[in-house]
Every structure is written in structure tokens, then in C-alpha cells.
Amino acid sequence: MIAAIASSDILLDSVSGSDLLNPFAWLMAILQAFLFVLLSPLLSGWIHKCKAFLQNRRGAPVLQPYRDLRKLFGKEAIVAETTSIIFRIAPYIVFSSTLLAVAVIPLVATMLPTAAIADIIVLIGFLALGRFFLVLAGLDAGTAFGGMGSSRETMISSMAEPAALMAIFILAMTVHTTNLAAAIELSLQNGFVIRPSFLFALIALLMVAVAETGRIPIDNPSTHLELTMIHEAMLLEYSGRHLALMEWSASLKLMLYGVLISNIFFPWGIATELTVPAILMALLAIILKLFVLAMILALSETVLAKMRVFRAPQYLNLAFFLALLGMISHLVLEVHV
Amino acid sequence: MPPVFDTFLIGVGLALLSALASLLSQFNIRRWPDLVNRLSFTLLGISGLFAAYSGITQLVTQETTELVIPFGLPWLHWHIKLDALSGFFLFIIGLVLIPVATYGPSYCKEFRHSGEQLPVLGFFTGLFVAGMMMVVLANDAYTFMIAWEVMSLSSYFLVTFQHRNPANRRAGFIYLLMAHIGGLSILLGYGVLAGFADSFTFDAMQHVSLSPFWASTAFAFAFIGFGMKAGIVPLHVWLPEAHPVAPSHISALMSGVMLKVAVYGMVRFTLGLIGVDQIQWQWGVVVLIIGSGTALYGVLYALMQRDIKRILAYSSVENIGIIMLGFGLSLVFYGTGHHQLGIMGFLAMLYHSLNHAVFKSLLFLGAGSVIHGTHERDIEHMGGLLKRMPWTGLFFLIGVISIASLPPFNGFVSEWLIFQTALHNWTIEQGILRFMIPSTAAVLAMTGALAVGAFVRLYGISFLGLPRTQHVRNAHEASGGMLFALAYLAVFCFALGILVAPVLALLNHIPDQLIGAGLGSLNERSWLWLIPIRETDSAIVPASYSPPLVLLGIGLVWLLGSIILHVRKNRKVRRAEVWDCGFSTPNARMQYTGMAFSMPLRRVFKGFFTIEEKVERHEDTSRHFLTVEDRSWKMFYQPIGRSVLFIARHVTLIQSGNIRTYLAWSLATIVLLLWLVSL
Structure with missing residues (x-):
């Protein structure tokens, strides 16, 4: 495939092979996005189950998030009198921008035409768009809790985003592109090489993912304790289908980070061609990877305690400096001048 | 004579005419002030149309027009030239002038009641606009400096328009002082070039070859001079004082356009006059450091302001920082011999200049509507404006999304381009640059995230929630002309975010003419795709971004979503009292403040x-x-002020009051000068 890219000068060929004209690749991309949406509550359910197991509880069944969503979709939506139109459209925008973000991530196959439409910087942009409306929605009702959540979310995201981009830059500098599918393909071809910079980037990105998805030790998704909540504080006024969409986007975002981390740093198993065995294999691989990643997250959430809000910047600074160290080690150790 | 020639001079002429027209009302102010006001703004709008038309025509046809007007000094007539670079900035001026002209008439009515002198406002607005147009058209240093000073001085009178407020007079004084120090620095920069070229015309300066020392000196003068006008940190302090106190349509012109004229000066001086071959990458390093500092500093202070227009002014500082990042990258890549990447940085910078002109004008005009409708400038007194001013709120939201650089609007595109340029740092041999460039990109990422925070804060506190004061509760929607201006700019925010490839193809003519080479990879693209750099001989799959397809994706998702949700029948919502965790019903004063x-x-x-x-x-x-x-007062200006006073005290030693001593000093000076000349 690389040879095909090198020899061709035509635009469409140069964008990740000839995927753009391949209807199967498009079908695959759409299926992949659907799979993402369908599987994300399962991932949340699995994390809950693992945590319950670690805390010696039986816990809710793994399928509980689906039941919650169904229940919420069936309920009537109550909207506070004080809110404006922003509050009502925010859930849809948050959900659809997260959906667009997941559409450009290779879940099972790297032959992803959507990866050429939007690269990883655009992906970060989509997430920022969703967060923008989430934070506005928090301010819309005019309550103190909503404002508090919005304010804290702003602080955390403005510290987390540079760290995330720095980690991504390490990848981009290694493979010389920000096209996600191409990047994963290239790092697959490089074979199993342990790069010190990737190790730093992995840790940094894990830390950022924990912060961005509102998990312990930054935020606790299962709490409604007024003074410690961040993400939940912004959702406080939501109910019914609005809340369902917000919750669903949150689990979608969690899965997004999981897939991003596992496919960038452990790309093995992902399908590079559109054949049935390869895709089945890839599906199995990604489920396995997420399965393990979720257990690690559950373990860390059980072991760690939530930190004070004002410790969060230090945590994120650490992530940023790890990424910076990764950058330095990339420049010092891995670049041949 | 080509038609372009006429149109851009007509543009300047109409701006001057509008200045004169507003003086008409001096004769009989009681009877038809409104008519005169309208006439003046109409002329200004038509002038904008002509400017935008001639600018875009030049970009499309690439017909360069040069002419000499027998005017000015006997041995130095006014040289005027419209090339692609001038055309682009002339287009920016015209583009923003049109909405300002529709916005102005109803916005300015208010000043009539408060007893301000409207003719003064109209006169200096026209002069200011004509000055800006002449700056970008000038083809010799003399004309340039005259136009520059016209621009600076007339904008001083616009800043101090509401001079009864002492804060405005102070802002005006700081502005005047800084504008003149900056002007002096620019003059010295031209002086270096003119000294070697033996001529003041740009054509002669272009062909001069400088030693690295003199090239760097000239660049330093120009960077400080233009940077002062553009508002780079720490030379920015006048900006957050002066921009907010002017009337809002003037703020839009100053922030949206005048800062771009300074950017134009910097580009013209560096890439046009000093020339690409004489650029040293060390300049780029300086610009990158200052640019990232400016971006971060601006956005952090924007987060700390309460005055809606001060927030916007500090955000202009931030955006100038982003433009400087693009410029710095361009210089670094040119200086290290990577011309294609240098062009890419340059294009990113131009694109962001255009974008900032559009969304900052939109936001300043929107802020003007808010102030007009509520008589409040402090966001802490606002709240709930979206319900009271729905259209203004909608357009303002578009501006906010654009400036927060979120896809699919325009601010995102230019930042994406800068990121892509920065990520090509692996082509550079110098290790320090390889490390520095991603670091500045990280600063840009942080700036972007903080800008989202700053504008969420601005929008959330002022437009959402509950109104905090009576004025705001009784706010009224802006008039048709004002709304048209906002809608017009919002459309451009959107279009510039989607039609990226055609716009870049057009912008590509600028480096093509200025430097002699455009970005090769742009010509073969279809309008759907933005793929800035591609090495044909390598296996690298380039990064790409396709805003139209992203838009299509958004459309599909929404279509699908609405179909799914329409099938279900529970689309009703129930309005109820706010829950807030079951505490007592919150009132407006319990909201989060800015x-x-x-x-x-x-x-x-x-x-x-x-x-x-x-x-x-x-x-x-x-x-x-x-x-x-602002920290820079204490860290930068107060020491300078103190040392100026200190020197002044000690210089007074020579001031004995004795005429013979003074004559002796004069004689000594003349002897010294003669000696210097004879060297």
C-alpha cells in the first residue's frame, strides 16, 4: 500500500490509499461508528462491574448502563424555566460532536476514509466543541453548582489539552503525519520497537484521558457530593432524554480515549485490509485491549482517592512535563540527523 | 488604464469624502444631523465596497498596478502600488468597512443625545480609513509614513471621542505616546534600508543587499515599530486601554483592521523589502518566543477582565500572538532554507489575519449592540441576554465559536494550519529549533484551550443565566442595520471555515508575487480538501482536513438524529423551576460571576x-x-519611566540659564557633527 501511495500523484489516491472511493471502506467507517456508539455503554458497565468486584460488592449487571439509558429516554424531559435554547440544544451538539470525533478513529480497520477528512487535531477540535457547549449549558440555568462545574471544567481542560496535544505531537513527529489511520498503519509497519518517547507519551495520554473523562482522581462520575463534582455539576439540571444523551456522550468519550490509546500505542491486531477474517480478528483484539484497559482503570480508581480540585493542575502539569520529556527523548534518542 | 486603478483610488477618495461630508452638519446641525450621519456612513460603505472589490480583483487577476501621483515633495512623488499583498489587506479593510457602515448610523444616534460631537467622529473615521488604505497602497517610505501617521493621529481622536471621561483621556495619551515611539522605530527601520538603497522607494529598497548585521538591525526596528502597533507583549499596554474606550464600530475597525495594517507593515518590510534571501532563522526564534508569550499573556488577561470590550481587546493581543506564531514559523523555515514550509507559515498567518478581522469585528460590533441595548459594559451586571436579544445572541455565539477556534468555523482552520506547519519541525537540522517549535505549538494549544474558557465565560455570564441588573432585564434588541452587520460577518465566519481550499488558493497568489513562489501543493487540489504539504517522493500520507465533508458529516448526524427522535413521540419538554440539588430557588445574585x-x-x-x-x-x-x-506596567514600564525621569534630572545639569554656555554647547555639537560627516 505504501508503494501505491508513493507512486501515485492523484489526490484521491494519496489520501490513505484509494479508500475514499471504496464503498466498502465507507460502509466499514459507518459500521465502525455505530459499533462505537453501541459498545460504549458496555464499556462503562464493565468498568462498574470491575470496580464492584474490587470493592467486594456484587455490583450491577454489565448491561445496566443500557437499561439506564432506556429508562432515561422513556422519561419526560424537564427543563428549568431560567434556561435558554442553548440548554436544550447542548445535549444534541455534545453527542453529535463526540460522534464525529469517534468517526475518525480507527476502531477495527485502518482503511478509514474518514481519517482523511479530519485528522487528530480536528478530533481534539470536535471534543473541544462538545465541551464548549457542555460548559455553556452548565452556566445556562444560572445556578451556583452549574457555574462551579463549568469553571472547574474550563480549568482542567485548559491544562489537559496542551498535554494531550504534546503527547500526540510525539506520535506525529515519529510518523510525520497527523492522519490517524496512516499513523497507526506506519507504526504497525515499524514493528515492535520500544520507543522511550512513546512510553512517556503513553503515560501522559493516560493521565490526560483520566482527567478529560472525569474519572478518579480528578473527578468522580458516581458522586453527587456538591462540592467535589465537576462533570456532574454541569449536568445537574438535565433530565430525561437530554440527560441520556449527555451520559451516553460521556461513555462514548471514555471509549474514545480507550481506543485512541490502545490503537496508537498497541496497534497490533487492527485490520489493514478489508477481509472478513482480518476484521473479526481486529474486533476481537480491540475488545480484548479495552477489556484490559478497563480493568486497569477500575484498579486505579479503587486504589486512588479523589484529589482536591486545586491539586488537579499539578497532576496535569506532571502529564505535560512527561510529554515534554518524551519530546526531548524523541529528539535526543530517536532522530537521526 | 486598467479598471483596478480607478477602483482603489475611488475607495480612498470616498473615505475622504465621507470625512468631509460629516463636517457638513456643522453648518446646520439642528436640522439634518441624521441625514448627514447617514450620508457619511453610506459614503464609507461604498468606499469599503470599492476597496474590497479592487482588492479581490487584484487577487484574482493578479494585475499589479503602479502609479506615481505628483504630490508631496518635489523630488519624491507619491508612489502607489497595488500588488497581491496590498490587495489582500485592502480587501480586509473593505470587508470590515461594509458592516461598519450599516452598523454606524443607528449606533451613533445615541451619541447625539449625550451631547458628543458627531461630526468629529465622522470626520476622523473617514480620515482613519483613508489613512489605512493609503498605508497598504504606499510604495515608498515617505508616503507610507505619512499615511501611517494619518492613521495613528486620526485614531487618537477617535479613542478620545468621549473625552469627558478622564480614563479615556489617559488611554488616548498612552496610545498617542506609544504610537509615536512605534512610528519612530519604523522610520529608523526604513532609514536603514534607505541608507543602503539611496532612495525612499520600495522598489529601490527591494534590491538592496545588506550585511547580516544591518539586516537584523532593520528587522529589529521594524519588528518593534510594527509590533507596538500590533500589540505584541510587552508593547501591548495601550491596546486594552484604547480599543475599549472608542465607540464600538471604531473598536471593530481598530482591532479588526488597524492591527492587520500593522501586520501588513511587518510582512511588507520583512518578506518584501529585506527579502526572503536575507532572512535569518534567529529572527524567527525571537518572533516565536514573543508570539507565544503574547498569545498566552493576552488570553490569560482576557480571562481576568470584567469589561466586555476589554476582554475583546486582550483577546486581540492573544490573536496577534497567534499571527506572530505563524510569522515566526515562516521566518524560521525561510531562514533554514525550507521555502515551502515558510510559505505555509506565511499563509497560515495571512489566513488568521483575515479570520481575526472578521470575528473580532463581529464581536466588537456585537458588544456594541449589547452596550447599546443595556447601557452596561460590565459582564458581571449582565446575564440572560440571549432571551432579550436573540439575534444578537445568535451572531455573537457564532463569533465566539469562531474565535475559540472550534470546528467547523474559521478560527480553527488557521490554527490547524499553524499546527501543521509546526509539526514539520523534523525537517530542520538545528536541534534547538526542533525542540522549540513543538513547544510553541504546545503554547498555542494551551492558548486555544484558555480562549475557549475566556469566551465561554464571556458568553455564559453575559448571555446566559439570569439578568443581574434592571438595565439588563429591560434590554432591547438591536436595530436592523446593526443586525445586518452582525449577520454579514457571521456568514463570513462560517464561509471562511468551510471554503478553505479556494480561499487558500487565492491567498497563494500573495507569496507567488511577493517571493516568487507559491505553495506548490495547493494548485492541484479540489475545493474539498486542504492538504498543505505533500512530499511526492516520500511514503508519508499527509494530514488533511476537509471542512465541507465535516459539514456534511454534521448534517448527516443531525438528520439521522432528528429522524430517530421524531419517530419517538415524547418530544415535549416540561418547564419547571430550577432544581439545583434541591436547595432554595437560586436568584440572580447567587449565580456564578465572571x-x-x-x-x-x-x-x-x-x-x-x-x-x-x-x-x-x-x-x-x-x-x-x-x-x-497588567504585570507589564510594573515590570517593564515603570522602570523605563523612572530611568527617563532620572536621566532628565541629570541632563538638566547643562541647563544653566547662561546664554554663553548654550552657545558653547551648540558649537561643540556642530563640531562633532562635522567630524562625524567627514568620517
């Missing part, structure tokens, strides 16, 4: 600010005072 919103960030970045905070406790009430002062 200062509370930015408190976590104030705490994280406390090293950046001079914060004074105190709480006064009384019997039954307590008051909280918080001031956040």
Missing part, C-alpha cells in the same frame, strides 16, 4: 498577574475587592 468563573485559573497562573484582593468586613455586610493589574 470573576468566580476564572478564579481557578487565576490561582493556577497567579505568577502572571499582580493581584490585589481584600475583604472588608462590616457589621452585617462584607465587601470583596479584587484588582488584577
Whole structure:
């Protein structure tokens, strides 16, 4: 495939092979996005189950998030009198921008035409768009809790985003592109090489993912304790289908980070061609990877305690400096001048 | 004579005519002030149409027009030239002038009641616009400096338009002072070039070859001079003082356009006159450091302001920082011999200049509508405006999304281009640059995230929630002309975010003419795709971004979503009292305030600010005072001010009051000068 890219000068060929004209690749991309949406509550359910197991509880069944969503979709939506139109459209925008973000991530196959439409910087942009409306929605009702959540979310995201981009830059500098599918393909071809910079980037990105998805030790998704909540504080006024969409986007975002981390740093198993065995294999691989990643997250959430809000910047600074160290080690150790 | 020639001079002429027209009302102000006001703004609008038309025509046809007007000094007539670079900036001026002209008439009515001198406003507005147009058209240093000073001086009178307020007079004084120091620096920069070229015309300066020392000196003068006008840190202090106090349509012109004219000057001087071959990458390093500092500093202070227009002014500082990042990258890549990447940085910078002109004008005009409708400037007194001014709120939201650089609007595109340029740092041999460039990109990422925070704060506190004062509760929607201006700019925010490839193909003519080479990879693209750089001989799959397809994706998702949701029948919502965790119903004063919103960030970045905070406790009430002062005053200006006073005190030693001593000093000076000349 690389040879095909090198020899061709035509635009469409140069964008990740000839995927753009391949209807199967498009079908695959759409299926992949659907799979993402369908599987994300399962991932949340699995994390809950693992945590319950670690805390010696039986816990809710793994399928509980689906039941919650169904229940919420069936309920009537109550909207506070004080809110404006922003509050009502925010859930849809948050959900659809997260959906667009997941559409450009290779879940099972790297032959992803959507990866050429939007690269990883655009992906970060989509997430920022969703967060923008989430934070506005928090301010819309005019309550103190909503404002508090919005304010804290702003602080955390403005510290987390540079760290995330720095980690991504390490990848981009290694493979010389920000096209996600191409990047994963290239790092697959490089074979199993342990790069010190990737190790730093992995840790940094894990830390950022924990912060961005509102998990312990930054935020606790299962709490409604007024003074410690961040993400939940912004959702406080939501109910019914609005809340369902917000919750669903949150689990979608969690899965997004999981897939991003596992496919960038452990790309093995992902399908590079559109054949049935390869895709089945890839599906199995990604489920396995997420399965393990979720257990690690559950373990860390059980072991760690939530930190004070004002410790969060230090945590994120650490992530940023790890990424910076990764950058330095990339420049010092891995670049041949 | 080509038709372009006529149109751009007509543009300048109409701007001057509009200045004169507004003086008409001096003769009989009582009878038809409104008519005169309208006439003046109409002329200004038509002038904008002509400017935009001639600018875009030049970009499309690439017909360069040169002419000499027998005017000015006998041995130095006015040289005027419209090339692609001038055409682009002339287009920006015209583009923003059109909405300003539709916005102005109803916005300015208010000043008539407050007893301000409308003719003064109209006169200097026209002069200001004509000055800006002449700056970008000038083809010799003499014309350039005259136009530059016309622009600076007339904008001084616009800043001090509401001169009864002492704060405005102070802002005007600082502006005047800084504008002149900057002007002096620019003059010295031209002086270096003219000294070697033996001529003031740009054509002669272009062909001069300088030693690295003199090239760097000229660049330093120009960077300081133009940078002062553009508002780079720490030379920015006049900007957050002066831009907010002018009337809002003038703020839009100053922030949206005048800063771009300064950017034009910097580009013309560096890439046009000094020339690409004489660029050293060390300049780029300086520009990158200052640019990233400016971007971060601007956005952090934007987060700390309460005045809606000061927030926007500090955000202009931030955006100039982003433009400087593009410029710095361009210089670094040119200086290290990577011309294609240099062009890419240059294009990113131009694109962001255009974008900032559009969304900052939109936001300043929107802020003007808000102030017009509520008589409040402090966001802490606002709230709930979206329900009272729905259209203004909608257009303002588009501006906010654009400036927060979120896809699919225009601000995102230029930042994406800068990121892509920065990520090509692996082509550079120097290790320090390889490390520095991603670091500045990380600063850009942080700036972007903080800008989202700053504008969420601005929009959330002022347009959402509950109104905090009576004025705001009674706010009214802006008039048709004002709304048209906002809608027009919002459309451009959207279009520039989607039609990226055609716009870039057009912009590509600028480096093509100025430097002699465009970005090769742009010509073969279809309008759907943006793929900035592709090495044909390598296996690298380039990064790409296709805003139209992203838009299509958004459309599909929404279509699908609405179909799914329409099938279900529970689309009703019930309105109820706000829940807020079951506490008592919150009132407007219990909302989060803007200062509370930015408190976590104030705490994280406390090293950046001079914060004074105190709480006064009384019997039954307590008051909280918080001031956040610009650090550069203490760190940069006060030492300079003190040392100027110190030197002045010691220089007075020669001032004995004795005429013979003075004559002796004069003689000594003449002897010294003669000696210097004879060297």
C-alpha cells in the first residue's frame, strides 16, 4: 500500500490509499461508528462491574448502563424555566460532536476514509466543541453548582489539552503525519520497537484521558457530593432524554480515549485490509485491549482517592512535563540527523 | 488604464469624502444631523465596497498596478502600488468597512443625545480609513509614513471621542505616546534600508543587499515599530486601554483592521523589502518566543477582565500572538532554507489575519449592540441576554465559536494550519529549533484551550443565566442595520471555515508575487480538501482536513438524529423551576460571576498577574475587592519611566540659564557633527 501511495500523484489516491472511493471502506467507517456508539455503554458497565468486584460488592449487571439509558429516554424531559435554547440544544451538539470525533478513529480497520477528512487535531477540535457547549449549558440555568462545574471544567481542560496535544505531537513527529489511520498503519509497519518517547507519551495520554473523562482522581462520575463534582455539576439540571444523551456522550468519550490509546500505542491486531477474517480478528483484539484497559482503570480508581480540585493542575502539569520529556527523548534518542 | 486603478483610488477618495461630508452638519446641525450621519456612513460603505472589490480583483487577476501621483515633495512623488499583498489587506479593510457602515448610523444616534460631537467622529473615521488604505497602497517610505501617521493621529481622536471621561483621556495619551515611539522605530527601520538603497522607494529598497548585521538591525526596528502597533507583549499596554474606550464600530475597525495594517507593515518590510534571501532563522526564534508569550499573556488577561470590550481587546493581543506564531514559523523555515514550509507559515498567518478581522469585528460590533441595548459594559451586571436579544445572541455565539477556534468555523482552520506547519519541525537540522517549535505549538494549544474558557465565560455570564441588573432585564434588541452587520460577518465566519481550499488558493497568489513562489501543493487540489504539504517522493500520507465533508458529516448526524427522535413521540419538554440539588430557588445574585468563573485559573497562573484582593468586613455586610493589574506596567514600564525621569534630572545639569554656555554647547555639537560627516 505504501508503494501505491508513493507512486501515485492523484489526490484521491494519496489520501490513505484509494479508500475514499471504496464503498466498502465507507460502509466499514459507518459500521465502525455505530459499533462505537453501541459498545460504549458496555464499556462503562464493565468498568462498574470491575470496580464492584474490587470493592467486594456484587455490583450491577454489565448491561445496566443500557437499561439506564432506556429508562432515561422513556422519561419526560424537564427543563428549568431560567434556561435558554442553548440548554436544550447542548445535549444534541455534545453527542453529535463526540460522534464525529469517534468517526475518525480507527476502531477495527485502518482503511478509514474518514481519517482523511479530519485528522487528530480536528478530533481534539470536535471534543473541544462538545465541551464548549457542555460548559455553556452548565452556566445556562444560572445556578451556583452549574457555574462551579463549568469553571472547574474550563480549568482542567485548559491544562489537559496542551498535554494531550504534546503527547500526540510525539506520535506525529515519529510518523510525520497527523492522519490517524496512516499513523497507526506506519507504526504497525515499524514493528515492535520500544520507543522511550512513546512510553512517556503513553503515560501522559493516560493521565490526560483520566482527567478529560472525569474519572478518579480528578473527578468522580458516581458522586453527587456538591462540592467535589465537576462533570456532574454541569449536568445537574438535565433530565430525561437530554440527560441520556449527555451520559451516553460521556461513555462514548471514555471509549474514545480507550481506543485512541490502545490503537496508537498497541496497534497490533487492527485490520489493514478489508477481509472478513482480518476484521473479526481486529474486533476481537480491540475488545480484548479495552477489556484490559478497563480493568486497569477500575484498579486505579479503587486504589486512588479523589484529589482536591486545586491539586488537579499539578497532576496535569506532571502529564505535560512527561510529554515534554518524551519530546526531548524523541529528539535526543530517536532522530537521526 | 486598467479598471483596478480607478477602483482603489475611488475607495480612498470616498473615505475622504465621507470625512468631509460629516463636517457638513456643522453648518446646520439642528436640522439634518441624521441625514448627514447617514450620508457619511453610506459614503464609507461604498468606499469599503470599492476597496474590497479592487482588492479581490487584484487577487484574482493578479494585475499589479503602479502609479506615481505628483504630490508631496518635489523630488519624491507619491508612489502607489497595488500588488497581491496590498490587495489582500485592502480587501480586509473593505470587508470590515461594509458592516461598519450599516452598523454606524443607528449606533451613533445615541451619541447625539449625550451631547458628543458627531461630526468629529465622522470626520476622523473617514480620515482613519483613508489613512489605512493609503498605508497598504504606499510604495515608498515617505508616503507610507505619512499615511501611517494619518492613521495613528486620526485614531487618537477617535479613542478620545468621549473625552469627558478622564480614563479615556489617559488611554488616548498612552496610545498617542506609544504610537509615536512605534512610528519612530519604523522610520529608523526604513532609514536603514534607505541608507543602503539611496532612495525612499520600495522598489529601490527591494534590491538592496545588506550585511547580516544591518539586516537584523532593520528587522529589529521594524519588528518593534510594527509590533507596538500590533500589540505584541510587552508593547501591548495601550491596546486594552484604547480599543475599549472608542465607540464600538471604531473598536471593530481598530482591532479588526488597524492591527492587520500593522501586520501588513511587518510582512511588507520583512518578506518584501529585506527579502526572503536575507532572512535569518534567529529572527524567527525571537518572533516565536514573543508570539507565544503574547498569545498566552493576552488570553490569560482576557480571562481576568470584567469589561466586555476589554476582554475583546486582550483577546486581540492573544490573536496577534497567534499571527506572530505563524510569522515566526515562516521566518524560521525561510531562514533554514525550507521555502515551502515558510510559505505555509506565511499563509497560515495571512489566513488568521483575515479570520481575526472578521470575528473580532463581529464581536466588537456585537458588544456594541449589547452596550447599546443595556447601557452596561460590565459582564458581571449582565446575564440572560440571549432571551432579550436573540439575534444578537445568535451572531455573537457564532463569533465566539469562531474565535475559540472550534470546528467547523474559521478560527480553527488557521490554527490547524499553524499546527501543521509546526509539526514539520523534523525537517530542520538545528536541534534547538526542533525542540522549540513543538513547544510553541504546545503554547498555542494551551492558548486555544484558555480562549475557549475566556469566551465561554464571556458568553455564559453575559448571555446566559439570569439578568443581574434592571438595565439588563429591560434590554432591547438591536436595530436592523446593526443586525445586518452582525449577520454579514457571521456568514463570513462560517464561509471562511468551510471554503478553505479556494480561499487558500487565492491567498497563494500573495507569496507567488511577493517571493516568487507559491505553495506548490495547493494548485492541484479540489475545493474539498486542504492538504498543505505533500512530499511526492516520500511514503508519508499527509494530514488533511476537509471542512465541507465535516459539514456534511454534521448534517448527516443531525438528520439521522432528528429522524430517530421524531419517530419517538415524547418530544415535549416540561418547564419547571430550577432544581439545583434541591436547595432554595437560586436568584440572580447567587449565580456564578465572571470573576468566580476564572478564579481557578487565576490561582493556577497567579505568577502572571499582580493581584490585589481584600475583604472588608462590616457589621452585617462584607465587601470583596479584587484588582488584577497588567504585570507589564510594573515590570517593564515603570522602570523605563523612572530611568527617563532620572536621566532628565541629570541632563538638566547643562541647563544653566547662561546664554554663553548654550552657545558653547551648540558649537561643540556642530563640531562633532562635522567630524562625524567627514568620517
